[in-house]
Amino acid sequence: MEDSNIDTHIDKKPRLSMSSEKQPEKEVFASVGDQAQSVDDNNNNNTSTNNEVRQTGAADAEGHPVQEVESLCMNCHKNGITRMLLTRIPYFREIIIMSFECPHCGFKNSEIQPAAQIAEKGSRYVLKIEDKKDFNRQVVKSETATVKFNELDIEIPPQRGQLINVEGILQDMITDLESDQEERKKIQPELYPKIQEVIDNIKSYINADEGTLPLTVSIDDPAGNSWIEYVPGEPSHKWAMYEYNRTAEQNVYLGLISADEVAQQKQQNQESQPEEKSSNITLANNIAKDTVIGLSDETDIENLSNEVQTFDATCGSCYKPCSTHMKSVNIPHFKEVIIMSTVCDHCGYKSNEVKTGGEIPAKGKKITLKVTDPEDLARDILKSETCGLNIPELNLDLTPGTLGGRFTTIEGLLQQVSSELHSRVFTQTSDSMDEETKTNWINFFAKLKDALDGKIGFTIIMVDPLASSYIQNVYAPDNDPNMETEEFERSFEQNENLGLNDMKTD
Known part of the structure; x- marks a missing residue:
């Protein structure tokens, strides 16, 4: 099939059609506001309708009442009845179910609206x-x-x-x-x-x-x-x-911020960081990032290095009790990290996170690894929340916070980037994407696949102001000829973002 990607528009709203009776032009092209005002004026003059919310006497299984109110029919411009039910879906949240019916023209429609905030x-x-x-x-x-x-x-x-x-x-x-x-x-x-x-x-x-x-x-x-x-x-x-985490464009689409604010922020970023290459494809915080459930009670931990500790927690999705598992793992030639995992048996919610422990180091760390052999893809890699990752050959730039804390292999990290970014690009923006941009993205994913298949070499650059990230040295305890590690002084902005400027230890 030549054209298999089909966007279907299932819109049950009535369509304007030519009727056998000629109608005045002002009625056909009148705005919705004018139509509503006209109906409201007629109702005030005739005083024969009641626009107040009324109880119908019906209810759902949990006793939530069904209410109704008169509303304008957008098909015949007369008053119909909208019935509303505020109810809760198990393991989800509250919703409002609305059903409209017009007794004059027979038009019917139904939809739901979230009862909770965004x-x-x-x-x-x-x-x-x-x-x-x-x-x-x-x-x-x-x-x-x-x-x-x-x-x-x-x-x-x-x-x-x-x-x-x-x-x-x-x-x-x-x-x-x-x-x-x-x-x-x-x-x-x-x-x-x-x-x-x-x-x-x-x-x-x-x-x-x-x-x-x-x-x-x-x-x-x-x-x-x-x-x-x-x-x-x-x-x-x-x-x-x-x-x-939503992108700036998604926040604009939802009406949480304005497009002008986004443009202003981008301009400020460009002015503050003029040395950045505009050709790099930047993954902001729009890649899926698991939510870590906080521990509900403090618990004395014994034999932490040998046992998986389990704590009672509350699911962030359905708010029912669940368990959080925590295990301390010692990474050779690096430090001890804590792996946390939460699984809810009620709604299926899952999350996992890696946390590094110990004191805050005086300097940040930059790690550069040249991947020249397919076997390098099997190296362990720990990317903390504060770490930024850049691969110049692929024009790939992961900003700090993207993907959260991850302890995996280089291959596993690139596969997750490919999967999450592909779903974002070709699911949410494919309709509005021009051909040139689409071609650039296709070429990007082709290069990423070649890198995963070991067909091309590339360089991984990890910059972590907290020095909490790590790439496995397969030559340890000797130096790795393909990997360079250097320390650097954190800038004022980095300390400000980490909250270190306001931290007092005296």
């Missing part, structure tokens, strides 16, 4: 559908969420909020594509079979035909208000949830 971080949920019953998983899709079906190569951009299941999303997609097929067959006959092939392919997945499953569905929501149902006790590979 989350501190964005979220991404991934579900692997392995059998037909997985299509019944409940889904909360907010108006800022992007849904993607990997194997179908189909992406649904942000639209109205829905409380639905996975099968319902696909059925809506089929309905939207089939609605214009007859007309498309006449006007664009060359496009008709391609769209029909997509429709048939979606149906085969819904029917779980042989050779179709598994199907991977992901929901990415920078507002953090979307969700895919989790089944307690299921295998960990079926369901996953990630949190990440």
Whole structure:
């Protein structure tokens, strides 16, 4: 199929159509505000409608009442009824379900809105559908969420909020594509079979035909208000949830900051750091960064170096009790670090983090490693939260804070960068990306893959003002001919960012 990446727009809002009766031009092109004001004036004159919220007497299983209020129908411009229910989804949060019906023209519509504030971080949920019953998983899709079906190569951009299941999303997609097929067959006959092939392919997945499953569905929501149902006790590979720091562009999209503020901040950064190369691809804090759950109680730790310590904590996703595991690990020729891991058995939330201990060193450390052999990719690497990482040959720049603290291999770190960055670039910005930018990103990922395959050499430069990062020296205790380590004095700005200027030890 030549054009398999299809953005479907499932919009159930009524469309303007030419009626048999000629209407005045001012009614057709009147703004929504004018229409609403006209209806309000009529209501005030006739005093026959009641715009107050009324109780219907119905309620959900937990006793939350269903309320209703008169509201304007955008189809016939008369008053209809909107019913609202504030309810809670287990293992998620509160939502508002709204349903509109107009008794005059019969128009109906429904949507959901988050009842909570915008989350501190964005979220991404991934579900692997392995059998037909997985299509019944409940889904909360907010108006800022992007849904993607990997194997179908189909992406649904942000639209109205829905409380639905996975099968319902696909059925809506089929309905939207089939609605214009007859007309498309006449006007664009060359496009008709391609769209029909997509429709048939979606149906085969819904029917779980042989050779179709598994199907991977992901929901990415920078507002953090979307969700895919989790089944307690299921295998960990079926369901996953990630949190990440939003980019400046995403904050602008959500209305948290203005575009002018972003432009002003970028200008200030360029003025303060004129020596930086504009060609470098900078990963800011938009790559997924796991949230570390704080310990709830202080506990006496015995034999920390030999045992995995477990502490009671509270899940940051569903707020139910969970456990945090902590293990002290001694890295040869470096120092002792603490690995922390949290898994919630109720909602499936997972996080892991690496913390370095000890006193704050007087100087920072810069580590430079030349990767010249594929075996170098297996070297252990510890990147702390305060460490910045740069690979000039790949035009890759990880700012401090990106990915959090990670203890892995060089190959594992690059694979995570590739996976997380690829989902950010081609999931959220692919529609608005021009051809030149898209080509640059494709070339970047091609170089990154060559580096992972050991086809090209590259240089890793790690700068950590707290000297808490490390790359394995395979020649230890002798010096590594391909690695250089140097100490440096921290600048005033670095001490300010780390809070050291205000720290008093006298």
